[in-house]
Amino acid sequence: MSFNYIIVGGGTAGMVVATRLSKDPNVTVLVLEAGADKSSDPAVLTPGLFSTQIGKPEYDWMFRSTRQAHLNDRIIAQPRGKQLGGTSAMNIMVIMHPTRANLDAWGALGNEGWSFDELAPYYRKMSTVTPPGPNARDVVQVDKWHDPVLDGDSGPLRIGWGNDYPESLHGAWVKTFDHLLGRGMTGDPRNGEAVGGFQNMESVSPDTRCRSYAANAYYGPEERARPNLTVMTDTLVVRIATKQTPSGIVAIGVHVRMPDGEEQYFDAIDEVVLCAGTIQSPQILELSGIGGRALLEQHSIPVMVDNPNVGENLQDHPIVGQIFEVKEGVRSLDLLKDPGYAETAMEEFSKQGTGILSQGPVTSAYTPFVDKDGVMPEAEVKALFDEYLGSKRNTAHDATDHELQLLRNSMEKPGSNQVQYHLLPASLPVQDPNGISPVFDQPQVAVMAILSHPFGRGHVHISSSSITDPPMLDPRYLVHPLDMEILARSVQFTERIRYPDFPHADVSLDRAKEIVRQVAFSCYHPAGTCGMRPREARGVVDARLVVHGTTNLRVVDASVFPLMPSGNIQATVYAVAERAADFIKEALAERRRASAAGGGDNGSTDSAGGSTVGSVDEDGSGGTSVHGDSSMDGKGSNASA
Numbered sequence: 001m002s003f004n005y006i007i008v009g010g011g012t013a014g015m016v017v018a019t020r021l022s023k024d025p026n027v028t029v030l031v032l033e034a035g036a037d038k039s040s041d042p043a044v045l046t047p048g049l050f051s052t053q054i055g056k057p058e059y060d061w062m063f064r065s066t067r068q069a070h071l072n073d074r075i076i077a078q079p080r081g082k083q084l085g086g087t088s089a090m091n092i093m094v095i096m097h098p099t100r101a102n103l104d105a106w107g108a109l110g111n112e113g114w115s116f117d118e119l120a121p122y123y124r125k126m127s128t129v130t131p132p133g134p135n136a137r138d139v140v141q142v143d144k145w146h147d148p149v150l151d152g153d154s155g156p157l158r159i160g161w162g163n164d165y166p167e168s169l170h171g172a173w174v175k176t177f178d179h180l181l182g183r184g185m186t187g188d189p190r191n192g193e194a195v196g197g198f199q200n201m202e203s204v205s206p207d208t209r210c211r212s213y214a215a216n217a218y219y220g221p222e223e224r225a226r227p228n229l230t231v232m233t234d235t236l237v238v239r240i241a242t243k244q245t246p247s248g249i250v251a252i253g254v255h256v257r258m259p260d261g262e263e264q265y266f267d268a269i270d271e272v273v274l275c276a277g278t279i280q281s282p283q284i285l286e287l288s289g290i291g292g293r294a295l296l297e298q299h300s301i302p303v304m305v306d307n308p309n310v311g312e313n314l315q316d317h318p319i320v321g322q323i324f325e326v327k328e329g330v331r332s333l334d335l336l337k338d339p340g341y342a343e344t345a346m347e348e349f350s351k352q353g354t355g356i357l358s359q360g361p362v363t364s365a366y367t368p369f370v371d372k373d374g375v376m377p378e379a380e381v382k383a384l385f386d387e388y389l390g391s392k393r394n395t396a397h398d399a400t401d402h403e404l405q406l407l408r409n410s411m412e413k414p415g416s417n418q419v420q421y422h423l424l425p426a427s428l429p430v431q432d433p434n435g436i437s438p439v440f441d442q443p444q445v446a447v448m449a450i451l452s453h454p455f456g457r458g459h460v461h462i463s464s465s466s467i468t469d470p471p472m473l474d475p476r477y478l479v480h481p482l483d484m485e486i487l488a489r490s491v492q493f494t495e496r497i498r499y500p501d502f503p504h505a506d507v508s509l510d511r512a513k514e515i516v517r518q519v520a521f522s523c524y525h526p527a528g529t530c531g532m533r534p535r536e537a538r539g540v541v542d543a544r545l546v547v548h549g550t551t552n553l554r555v556v557d558a559s560v561f562p563l564m565p566s567g568n569i570q571a572t573v574y575a576v577a578e579r580a581a582d583f584i585k586e587a588l589a590e591r592r593r594a595s596a597a598g599g600g601d602n603g604s605t606d607s608a609g610g611s612t613v614g615s616v617d618e619d620g621s622g623g624t625s626v627h628g629d630s631s632m633d634g635k636g637s638n639a640s641a
């Protein structure tokens, strides 16, 4: 069987691309997803039950890191959604946007056409934002910063706020930051520059109060009925088939393992789009012969493209959660451990769509650099950079000098956020392979400090030639000493959040570092392993997301982020996937134009500068007109419908 487009991985990005491409009835799209479709499962749909999927193989790939030398040799869990919708089906639904300087640095790394302003239309395109209700207005005072101009109004993902924020937690959190920073939010955090405490938006449908995610927002009844879109679940992709041509390596199909264990093969007419996520996209590339020669030969895999950058440049947000018991009467998700409380909460949620289960749990803050005394003076921040990027420069971190300088420049831009905090009204629902999380009898909340802009880099590579062996995941958390310096100071500030008014005992920097080593884990935002950069600058894909050395194989997921965005990354995954769909449609339009002009050969050049095999017209399935919805110009500054 053959399809114009084969999408490997029906996760967050994969379903965006599938839906946008299959809007054109003249192309056929196949999605291959290893997990099941759980889009009517209450554990997925009920916002307050987000943590119940973690560590269960029917939802979660349950990856584990190697021992982390800078975290007391601990193994760090890395959950990933193994289901239609991928990790968007199991995340905590927080919607955050990165800084302007952050995305501008993507372009400065050699990616023409990428900047904050060029990606901005796609954050709107992916979403429909519902204005805040009375509770969000009164308790967390969203109107003080919410700028409706930035809201999407017709995209698939439903975004809004909850309707049940308690004053004792979410309200108090926002006021605490107003007090600690000496002012309220400096603007809408989606403008790329604002700092302060705020109630983040969430990917929850304001109508149903259920999770809105890639497998229901992008794959609803209309898309499910499309005859040209085939979605196969419980189907494991084993490798991508390629062949050598004079213009480069061409992806010609995909080998899969069907639910009954049988091996099958599907032909790709136009493109294969790899959307298997930061851990498995590089795994599938390597198993398909695209990776470092030495590694591939070690596993007896024929080398199609020798590129040792595949699987490198892994970045993640380390997070330090400190747990505090709450006073009686303060609401924590831990109360759900009581079966009677849980039953009442479930009844309230299903009958009225309100209560503790009806919304994403966390609230957030973006701050400048902070330490035990509050906001750090600029001179101290500069001294820290000078020391750790200068005299104490460490070369084990693996990032290039150019990249470190860009990162530093973007972090020194005045006004934008450098550290992120979350309040999670629960004990930490993480799979803790080390069993070190303290367990209290009383309900708890967690205050979490997140390192927004990591300097260290890790890697992920195959551990065998079999798709069923998990890859070796080594994020090398805090390998760069500057990461520890910044994160430990953020942990010192946690004590200020806890006691903004009372005299409090300062946590010494040494003690804060020990806390980091003992309890830091992953914020579950791995990115960067198929980085978008020029090949000579450690790239895997080009600025149109085509794999270097190939003509028609793209990667579209968090693995292409060249630099980690600040904040939770799902919004950026959706936005990048929306943009990628426009790239793909544009390449098709170009082939159709060439075909109409009489070119008609099997290797018309796409806008990425590569060439692709076949075309819709040659397949006999379509006319020669350009899609109605393909309106991107070469720079891609307008999102098409």
Ligand SMILES: Cc1cc2nc3c(=O)[nH]c(=O)nc-3n(C[C@H](O)[C@H](O)[C@H](O)COP(=O)(O)OP(=O)(O)OC[C@H]3O[C@@H](n4cnc5c(N)ncnc54)[C@H](O)[C@@H]3O)c2cc1C
Pocket (backbone or CB within 6 Å): 008, 009, 010, 011, 012, 013, 014, 032, 033, 034, 035, 054, 078, 079, 080, 081, 082, 083, 084, 085, 086, 087, 088, 090, 091, 092, 093, 094, 095, 096, 235, 236, 237, 238, 275, 276, 277, 278, 280, 284, 467, 523, 524, 525, 526, 556, 557, 558, 559, 567, 568, 569, 570, 571, 573
């Ligand atoms: C517990 C948790 C909480 C999080 N909370 C937030 C949050 O609140 N806000 C936020 O912004 N981000 C959050 N994130 C992160 C965010 O959800 C992810 O970064 C994002 O969804 C990743 O999208 P992706 O398209 O790159 O990969 P995925 O969505 O993971 O998609 C990859 C897909 O490929 C499939 N696949 C992999 N290998 C194969 C194969 N061989 N064959 C077939 N299919 C395959 C997978 O099953 C999966 O469906 C959280 C993550 C976790 C784990």
